[in-house]
Amino acid sequence: MEKDTTARLLDAAEYRMRRGGYNSVSFRDLASDTDIKSSSVHYHYPKKEDLGVALIDRYAERFFDALMVASSKAQTPKEKLYAFRKVYRGALYEDKAVCLCGLLGAEMAGLPPALVDGVTSFFEANVKWVSDALPDDLSKAEKYKRASTLVAAHQGAMMMANSSDDNKLFDTVTEFLISNTLGQD
DSSP states (O other), X not given: OOOOHHHHHHHHHHHHHHHHOGGGOOHHHHHHHHTSOHHHHHHHOSSHHHHHXXXXXXXXXXXXXXXXXXXXXXXXXXXXXXXXXXXXXXXXXXXXXOOHHHHHHHTGGGSOHHHHHHHHHHHHHHHHHHHHHSOTTSOHHHHHHHHHHHHHHHHHHHHHHHHHTOHHHHHHHHHHHHHHHTTOO
């Protein structure tokens, strides 16, 4: 069954955006990528901002759905953090791209406010999820600090691995990070 036009547009936009950023996407290119008229792209997304918001929403939903699946059997903080790592790792290894919101986060100064809000919400939800996964004996402030560090380091490790064309760098950094976040050697 062929994907509907909206899904095809979002797929094409995500592919382009995760590799080149917000400004790498034009409605003309999306029309060409999906074999539809440019006016049809505007029919689905009147403004590029509308497309960006829909893309962030879909990406976040898919990310947290994948995280729910990956962590469904995780019981310990370590298992939960490895589930989190698995979702990020999948984006790097399987999609061969960095996190959409990570890339957009680097472009925040030039993004429309609605996209800034979406990216900010994505990262806040990441930090909350990781914070909730950490051991209960940590204070709320300590959980927040460790969770923020872990999310930021996953994003940074993803960027470095991508830019050096060495995905194993991501594995090395995140393995080290999870051990240190949990206070293990």
